Amino acid sequence: MSQERENIAAFEDRGDTDKREEKTRPGAGRNATNMTEGSPAKHILKFALPLLIGNLFQQLYNMVDSIVVGNYVGADALAAVGTCGSSNFLFFSLSSGLAVGIGVIVSQYFGAGNEKGVRATIANSFYVLAAAALSVSLIGYLAAPALLHLLDVPENLFHDSLMYMRTTVLGIIGIAMYNGISAILRALGDSRTPLYFLVVSSLLNVGLDLTFVLWLHLDVFGVGLATVISQAVSAVTCILYACVKIPYFRLTREELKPHKNIIGKSFRLGVPLALQSSMIAVSCMALQGVVNGFGDTVMAAYTITSRVEQLIQQPYTSLSNAITTYSGQNIGAGKVDRVRKGFRQGMLIVFLFSLAMIPVMYLGGNAIVSLFVKDDPEVIRMAAKALRITSLCYFGLGMIYVPRGLLNGCGDAAFSMINGISEVACRLIYAPLLTKIPAIGFWGIWITAGATWVTTAVVCVLRYAQGVWKYKGLMQKKQEA
Numbered sequence: 001m002s003q004e005r006e007n008i009a010a011f012e013d014r015g016d017t018d019k020r021e022e023k024t025r026p027g028a029g030r031n032a033t034n035m036t037e038g039s040p041a042k043h044i045l046k047f048a049l050p051l052l053i054g055n056l057f058q059q060l061y062n063m064v065d066s067i068v069v070g071n072y073v074g075a076d077a078l079a080a081v082g083t084c085g086s087s088n089f090l091f092f093s094l095s096s097g098l099a100v101g102i103g104v105i106v107s108q109y110f111g112a113g114n115e116k117g118v119r120a121t122i123a124n125s126f127y128v129l130a131a132a133a134l135s136v137s138l139i140g141y142l143a144a145p146a147l148l149h150l151l152d153v154p155e156n157l158f159h160d161s162l163m164y165m166r167t168t169v170l171g172i173i174g175i176a177m178y179n180g181i182s183a184i185l186r187a188l189g190d191s192r193t194p195l196y197f198l199v200v201s202s203l204l205n206v207g208l209d210l211t212f213v214l215w216l217h218l219d220v221f222g223v224g225l226a227t228v229i230s231q232a233v234s235a236v237t238c239i240l241y242a243c244v245k246i247p248y249f250r251l252t253r254e255e256l257k258p259h260k261n262i263i264g265k266s267f268r269l270g271v272p273l274a275l276q277s278s279m280i281a282v283s284c285m286a287l288q289g290v291v292n293g294f295g296d297t298v299m300a301a302y303t304i305t306s307r308v309e310q311l312i313q314q315p316y317t318s319l320s321n322a323i324t325t326y327s328g329q330n331i332g333a334g335k336v337d338r339v340r341k342g343f344r345q346g347m348l349i350v351f352l353f354s355l356a357m358i359p360v361m362y363l364g365g366n367a368i369v370s371l372f373v374k375d376d377p378e379v380i381r382m383a384a385k386a387l388r389i390t391s392l393c394y395f396g397l398g399m400i401y402v403p404r405g406l407l408n409g410c411g412d413a414a415f416s417m418i419n420g421i422s423e424v425a426c427r428l429i430y431a432p433l434l435t436k437i438p439a440i441g442f443w444g445i446w447i448t449a450g451a452t453w454v455t456t457a458v459v460c461v462l463r464y465a466q467g468v469w470k471y472k473g474l475m476q477k478k479q480e481a
Helices: 003-013 040-072 075-082 085-112 115-150 155-169 172-187 193-215 219-245 260-292 296-332 336-370 377-391 394-409 413-435 441-466
Strands: none
Touching (some): 040 075, 040 193, 040 336, 075 219, 075 296, 085 115, 115 172, 115 260, 155 219, 172 193, 172 219, 172 296, 193 219, 260 296, 260 441, 296 336, 296 394, 296 441, 336 394, 394 441, 413 441
């Protein structure tokens, strides 16, 4: 048996070990946390808070792009940037899904106390992420015109949309590498370190946006260029920090050799996750095509509501990522009851937050929308009403993220495909059906969003209830309830 196979087999063979009881492990760095012991709620909330701050700063990329373009370039340019959102999400998800898969593998090895498995996964993650990111960047750049035609982008917006899309896909390598390092650090229980670098790059993005648009008058191209530069900075700084400060990243020449087993594991888990996000992105592109058929005003309103809802999703996303790490470490340690506890507590948090957001959207929707467009009353009125419609379904949205995080952390790759298919089916069926009803019309776009969230949430909860996730850990030990 090769040394690499011995390293991987060590996970399955090690059985119970005192290392599982350690609160921290030196190789993971001082900010790492072993979540297999202690209060589940405390671990999840403490871990999720830095993630939430980081996700909010990350959304600042999109928010600033939209605010700067909408206020200083114009509503048409805002629509041009917005119509690229689903396409860019498709390209980004193909590489970032692999990062999530790598993080799941690391979290399970870490939960089991297998240091060799952690180091082997880190070493091979660079090959996986680089290959995926470069391939997707090339495909995205070449396919951009065809995709925009497929989305039925109006002729007056086509040039700006193409420029923005082609500029941003060139930054996928930065996104993939940052997400990869961040996923590994989170798998080790460290959600704070990636935040520091993301905050710096987000502030840089704001400064570059204003410089390129207001002073250099680069318009849509400047917004895209600012995003690419900021993403590259966050990737480089995070990699340098990890190599200097985290012992697990100090790899020997022998450890840096490609190992088929680890690469295979990364693709087997990461590809379904990437395809899940990609299918969701394709369904969003289909919905964007429906939106584009209603003209510039609806397109601008949809762009604004999409940006706001991306912000609303950040607490759900942060909670989901925290539960992914928590469930990954605990399923690796064979602690099924702790995984169940995390699910119940996550569901309660989602309910409380969703309930609180409804009055915010009903009372403050107009003020929120006015941040994006100041001089277009029709767009403001339409977007504010749309936010009130979708806010009633926020609990459904949140209940996608809680089981998704848990199932992903446990390694349930089959669920990823089920989840993606359900979202695709909902958007493809609901959107054309609802918008063709005369009494509903273009409002069917936002009703589709809410109905998709609720339907998909039911699918996710049912998958959790089946209990298949209990047997998906890398140890392949069937843990009974």
